[in-house]
Amino acid sequence: MKKWTTDVEIQAPIEQVWELFENDAQMQKIMPQVVENKPVKITEEVVGSIYRQKYKEGKRIEEYDVETLEYEDFPDHKKLKVGFTLANMFEITAFYELNKINENTTFFRYTATNRALKWFVKLFLLFANDKTVVKFVKKVKNVAESESNKQVQ
Template identity: 35%
Template sequence: MKWDCSIDINAPIEIVWDLFDERHPKRIMPKVDSNEWIVQNEPLTGSSYKQTYREGKRTETYLVTITEFKDEPEEKTKSIQFVLANLFETNLTFEMQKLADSRTQFRYVGSNEGINLMAKTMLKLGKKQENGGPVVAEFMDRVKQEAEKDAKGSE
C-alpha cells in the first residue's frame, strides 16, 4: 500500500515542523506512547529511537530509523523507516514547504510492504484504499488542526 497526500496549512512552517519532534509524538500520533532515543546524530539522519505504540490492549515496540532529515527555513523533510510486528516494512516521509510566512504545504508520503508471505497476503486481502484510506486522511487532518491551533495561540 502506498500513499502521497498534500494539504495547505494556515500556520508557519516552524509550527508545523515542531509537531514532528520526537519529544511529543502523541499530538499527531495518539497511539504512540513514547519515543526513546537510541542513537541521536546531528543532523538526525541515521539516528534511531525505540517507539512504543498501543492498539487497544496490545503494545508494540519497534526501532525507528531516520533515513532523511532536512531542516531549512523554506523546506523541511523527515523520512523514517521501521518494521511493524515483524510483518510490515513502513517508510514515511513528512515534507513541509513554506508558501508564505503563515502558510505551509504539508506532504505525507508513505508505504507499507509485507516482508513475509503472511503479511503480503494480509495486504492483498485488505481493501485497496485510495491514497492510504481513512487512517491517512485522519492523520493529515490532525496535523492541520494541531498546527493551526498552535498558530492561533502564538498570535
C-alpha cells in the first residue's frame, strides 16, 4: 500500500473550506472530474453513508461507490475520510482534515492511500508519486482562497 500526505495553510475560514467537501456544487470546483455524486445510503451519523460517483477520465466514465469511513464536524476541527474501490484494481482512501488556525486561516491536510488488489497492478504503485496529491491540495487552496476573496470584496 502507498500513502501520501500533504498539508497547507489556506487563507479562508474553515467553514468555507469545508463547504468544498460537503456541498456537491462546491465539490465540482475542486474535483471537476467527478461528474455525479448521488446518495445511495445516508446514515444519521454520516459514517457508513454511501454515494455513487461517476468520474470522467478522458472519454471514459468510471462508476463506483464511495463510503464515508470517518466524519467529524466541529467548529475548530473537521474530518472526512472516504474509501472506494476503483475498477476492481485499487482500494483507495481519501482523508481530509481541517483545523481552524484563526477566523481567516485554515490548516488543511490531505492523506491518500492506494492499495493494489491485483498482483500485476502493484507494479504501477512502485512508480507512483505524490504529484496528484500535491496538485489536489494546491487546487483546494486556490479555490478556497479565490472564493474567500470574492466574499471580502
